[in-house]
Amino acid sequence: MTETSTTSPIGRDTPRVDGPRKVTGLAQYTSDFLFPGMLYGVPVEATIANGKLLALDTVAAEKMPGVRAVFHRANIGRIFRSTPAPGFDRVCEERRPPFEDDVIQYYGQYIALAVADTFEAAKAAADAVRATYAKEKSNVEARLEAGHDPDVVFTTYGPVPREQSKRGDPEGAFASAPVKLDETYVTPAETHNPLELHATTAIWDGTMLTLYDSTQGVVNARSVLAQMFGLPKENVRVISKFLGSGFGGKLYPWTHVPLAAAAARQLGKPVKLVVSRKMMFQSVGHRARTQQRMRLGATREGKLVSLMHDYVYHMSMLGDYHEDCGEATPFHYSVPNLRASFGRARRNIGATADMRGPGAVPGLYATESAMNELADNLKMDPVQLRLLNEPRLDESNGLLFSSRHYVECLNVGAEKFGWAKRNPAIGSMKRDGLTLGWGMAGAAWIAGRFEAAANVQLRDDGTVRVACATQDIGTGTYTILAQLASEKTGVPLDNIEVELGDSALPDGPISGGSLATSSVIPAVFKAADQAIASLLIIAVTTPGSPFLGHKPDDLALEGGRIFVKAEGPGKGVPFGDLLRRANARLVTGSGSAEMTAFAPNPKFSKHSFGCHFVEVTWQAEIARLRVSRVVTVMDAGRILNPLTGRNQIQGAVVMGIGMALFEETIYDPQNGAPINSNLADYMVTVNADAPPIDVTFLDYPDKEINELGARGIGEIGLAGIAAAITDAVHHATGVRVRELPVRIENLLV
Amino acid sequence: MHIFEFIRPTDPAAAIAAAAQSKTAQQGADVRFMGGGTTLIDLMKLNVETPDRVLDINRLSLDKIEDTADGGLKIGATVRNSDLANHPKVQKDYLVLSQAILNGASAQIRNMATVGGNLLQRTRCVYFRDTAMSCNKREPGSGCPAITGHNRTLAILGTSEHCIATNPSDMCVAMAALEATIHVQGSKGSRVVSFGDFHLLPGNTPHRETVLEPGDLITHVTLPPPVVGSKQLYLKLRDRASYEFALASAAVMLTIASGRITHARVALGGVGTKPWRSPEAETALAGKPANDATFRQAAEAALRNAKAQSENKFKIELARRCLTYALKMASMS
Structure with a gap:
């Protein structure tokens, strides 16, 4: 291992290897691929949220110029259900195939598909389809009350007890606690809104189906689509070379994917289907609305004695998705009596789904807000309260943490931010005529690995190819794989070709859970080791090789050169020279590693930790609130590429500003439509709202995760930030907002 | 399409x-x-x-900004918003107009959007923009789901029981305060329309938004000669810092002599069903001392007839604060 070597690319600021392709337009996103004879599909959306589709009038649409077909239940052909499987295979959040029945469960449900020679013709035809419904009253009520669910509910990822964690006597300890907090926190439905729309192009060749799909999981998409079309898995290939992000919304296939494939099958032509921005709010998932009651009991000195986190989230009529707000609750702080439990409220809405930091992000908003309010009640500094309740181990299961430096996060963050200068009195801090608010909150996120396989080739021109069927969703996965291959072979990044985003490659993980990087490390390293082992055999067996007579074990590869260990790397031979001498174009190695996240009987409790310190400015005269400064400290294992790593955290903080202040999907009370279904009315943070964001990585390797000690960083930056912002808002204005987003009207008092 | x-x-x-x-x-x-x-x-x-x-209409040579004989400004209908906002004379004499435009949309949109088009900018009411919804403005008589639905950003001034759609323009708010004149050429000849008469209140005909008839082409807008010593300001309040329509905005022009207001023009944006000139505020300011009390009274007067819906009551107070602060900042400029 050369991880401390000055030439190692690990831990070095490394610009994206795919950057030049992106800025020059050479990077092809899903909807950029064009095929001869390709047709365009545009779905027709239901304009009721509950009821039955009685009739479709497609006559006018079918007669329009360029229209090839209008598909619906009667002519789409068979689409089978994708059935649930344990783990992370064959996952999709809406298991009912499109057009399976005439029951409308949510506004925007696809009821037909127009296919035409051009997108414009298909759109015009889709608009010309007329539907008749038996409309029933829809329920999109924002206030949530738990439905009648069994004690153990079936979710996307398997059965989950509704009382998900319990220890001690939380009710009794709360009742007798000298200091109490009992508040309910609400987070709204949020829509992922990656800039790149969901898109699929389906191409059939006999019984072979190829899908160009904007997906965060080509391997899973292959499994799902194979089931939906009754095909062997090897007959389906899914390609996703570049993504304009997904934020979890593209983890698993949505109904437009089989629709495109079914239309292509019926017409014998490639069919492209790009989901509109409006449809992005309806039929491709969203983050559930949550309502979380927090009860905290503490001693007068601030030691937690009870923590109850009882929450309800909304979900679709069809889905199984569990918004696990209690994910971080059981282990984050030391408390002898604890309960995390949930209930579910069914609504006439599209399916809920993973969205960046699913569960933990809304959950930590509630728990960290409650900690801040408890600190207030105790007249204690919120950092101190957290330090006082630091656990020695994971109290939910008695396991030691694999690597936890939360205390150091808090101390470093406080120091960098200047927290010691905080005057806790409301509205007491001023700068340039503005009132300042300072707030903070902690963060946590899962760590571990998914199953992953990879292939590494060393080639006779001195280049390396590394391949894995994971994806780069814009976070820098191409670069990470290049760094890993370079680390093992010493070949510079420029000479490393990375192939991702194709299910024909060795199975790779979904780009989800912030686990892709940690998952691919052992697979790529093993593959590289195997390729190098093959190379060394060639070195000692090829006639004319300077290494004849040595044993492979005598040799090593470093800096792209093979050398005799005893002689040092100075006299090495470039591996390309050796391959050419052997008349071998390449050597190849395969490697794989098993899943460790969510595995039974873990030896350690594995999580990442972090914290945010936030400053807001408040101008009461005009009710103007701005986030002016953020300091974030992350304990997320070894950071392989700090440049793209900081970018991940900064992006998450920017998204967190949106979560705290702007984002909310609003359902029309009368017809159940997501009514602000565009990027003007669904507000996300814009550049002008993004303050300076100072990111620090503690960079402690977590060797329980993988040999480099790298965890993941895609999501944790969004955890806790909303609680830090609302705490800062309270410090500036005196107003505690417990229902996100914070709006001007909350502060006009 | x-x-x-x-x-x-x-x-x-x-x-x-x-x-x-x-x-x-x-x-x-x-x-x-x-x-x-x-x-x-x-x-x-x-x-x-x-x-x-x-x-x-971009080939009709309506893209010039010229001085008028009386010292005002003539602005062609196809002048781009960016060109107008950055014109030296606009920045010098009609600052409120430049500020209003630059507070709107994005640089890319301002580079395309024209003055004539901005006069006819349509509401952002989500029900108007979605043909699956009822809307009295889009389909007269079909009903207004906004009144009982999502109305947080909708109007509090000039509404009717048929329509509460907000006029979203920033430029028009400044033009209202500047008392612009709109020049129209129609099949029966040309005519001029004062800014305040151009947009119509929704009443029971919300589908009629302006006085324009078929064939009427807006050729240009004229601004009166600049008011000497006028202090001008456009203030726009919104949820995020940029790229959003106003929740409340104010265009103000004040002339102050010896501490007293000798000339005041006030218009509000983001709150009215049309660009909302406020003669009530102007009256409350005229001849009064330029101080916070006067400004607050003007803001009270401007919003006296405001009518809130289920979600937008806060806009009354926000608009008051917006106008008060705009007047204060203008007076200090």
Whole structure:
């Protein structure tokens, strides 16, 4: 291992290897691929949220110029259900195939598909389809009350007890606690809104189906689509070379994917289907609305004695998705009596789904807000309260943490931010005529690995190819794989070709859970080791090789050169020279590693930790609130590429500003439509709202995760930030907002 | 999108003659003039506008900014918002207009959007923009789901029981305060319309938004000579820092002599069903000392007749604060 070597690319600021392709337009996103004879599909959306589709009038649409077909239940052909499987295979959040029945469960449900020679013709035809419904009253009520669910509910990822964690006597300890907090926190439905729309192009060749799909999981998409079309898995290939992000919304296939494939099958032509921005709010998932009651009991000195986190989230009529707000609750702080439990409220809405930091992000908003309010009640500094309740181990299961430096996060963050200068009195801090608010909150996120396989080739021109069927969703996965291959072979990044985003490659993980990087490390390293082992055999067996007579074990590869260990790397031979001498174009190695996240009987409790310190400015005269400064400290294992790593955290903080202040999907009370279904009315943070964001990585390797000690960083930056912002808002204005987003009207008092 | 004929006339008379065949110049027009297209094309993609013919007026030489004989400014209908906002004379004498434009949209949109088009900017009410919804403005008599639905950003001034749609323009708010004049050429000759008369209140005909008739082509806008010593300010309040329509905005012009207000013009944006000139505020300011108490009274007066819906009551107080602060900052400028 050369991880401390000055030439190692690990831990070095490394610009994206795919950057030049992106800025020059050479990077092809899903909807950029064009095929001869390709047709365009545009779905027709239901304009009721509950009821039955009685009739479709497609006559006018079918007669329009360029229209090839209008598909619906009667002519789409068979689409089978994708059935649930344990783990992370064959996952999709809406298991009912499109057009399976005439029951409308949510506004925007696809009821037909127009296919035409051009997108414009298909759109015009889709608009010309007329539907008749038996409309029933829809329920999109924002206030949530738990439905009648069994004690153990079936979710996307398997059965989950509704009382998900319990220890001690939380009710009794709360009742007798000298200091109490009992508040309910609400987070709204949020829509992922990656800039790149969901898109699929389906191409059939006999019984072979190829899908160009904007997906965060080509391997899973292959499994799902194979089931939906009754095909062997090897007959389906899914390609996703570049993504304009997904934020979890593209983890698993949505109904437009089989629709495109079914239309292509019926017409014998490639069919492209790009989901509109409006449809992005309806039929491709969203983050559930949550309502979380927090009860905290503490001693007068601030030691937690009870923590109850009882929450309800909304979900679709069809889905199984569990918004696990209690994910971080059981282990984050030391408390002898604890309960995390949930209930579910069914609504006439599209399916809920993973969205960046699913569960933990809304959950930590509630728990960290409650900690801040408890600190207030105790007249204690919120950092101190957290330090006082630091656990020695994971109290939910008695396991030691694999690597936890939360205390150091808090101390470093406080120091960098200047927290010691905080005057806790409301509205007491001023700068340039503005009132300042300072707030903070902690963060946590899962760590571990998914199953992953990879292939590494060393080639006779001195280049390396590394391949894995994971994806780069814009976070820098191409670069990470290049760094890993370079680390093992010493070949510079420029000479490393990375192939991702194709299910024909060795199975790779979904780009989800912030686990892709940690998952691919052992697979790529093993593959590289195997390729190098093959190379060394060639070195000692090829006639004319300077290494004849040595044993492979005598040799090593470093800096792209093979050398005799005893002689040092100075006299090495470039591996390309050796391959050419052997008349071998390449050597190849395969490697794989098993899943460790969510595995039974873990030896350690594995999580990442972090914290945010936030400053807001408040101008009461005009009710103007701005986030002016953020300091974030992350304990997320070894950071392989700090440049793209900081970018991940900064992006998450920017998204967190949106979560705290702007984002909310609003359902029309009368017809159940997501009514602000565009990027003007669904507000996300814009550049002008993004303050300076100072990111620090503690960079402690977590060797329980993988040999480099790298965890993941895609999501944790969004955890806790909303609680830090609302705490800062309270410090500036005196107003505690417990229902996100914070709006001007909350502060006009 | 509805199939349409795209025509690029080079002669105003031909353009006017073609447009005069439209059954209306209001919602549902079958012939539309197109400037930058930043509103019209959007609405055509949404099937809210379905013209059979679109007349591109960018070749009619209406793109000049010129001094008028009386010392004012003549602004052609196809002058781009960016060019107008950055024009030296606008920045010097009509600062409120420059500020208003630069507070709107994005640089890319301002580079396309025209003055004439901005005068006709349509509401952002989500129900208007979605043909699956009822809307009295889009389909007269179909009902207004906004009144009982999502109305947080909608109007509190000039509303009716049929429509509460907000006029979203920033530019128009400044033009209202500046007392601009709109010059229209129609099939029966040309005429001038004072800014305050141009936009209509919704009443029971919310589909009628302006006084324009079929064939009426806005050729230019004139601004009166600058008011000497006028202190001007446009203040826009919104949820995020940029790229959002106003929750409340104010265009103010104040002339102050010896601590007293000798001339005041006030218009509000983001709160009215049309660009909202406030004679009540102007009256409350005229002749009064330029101090916080006066400004607050003016703001009270401006919002006295405001009517809130289920979600937008806060806009009354926000608009008050917006106007008070705008007056204060203008007076100190």
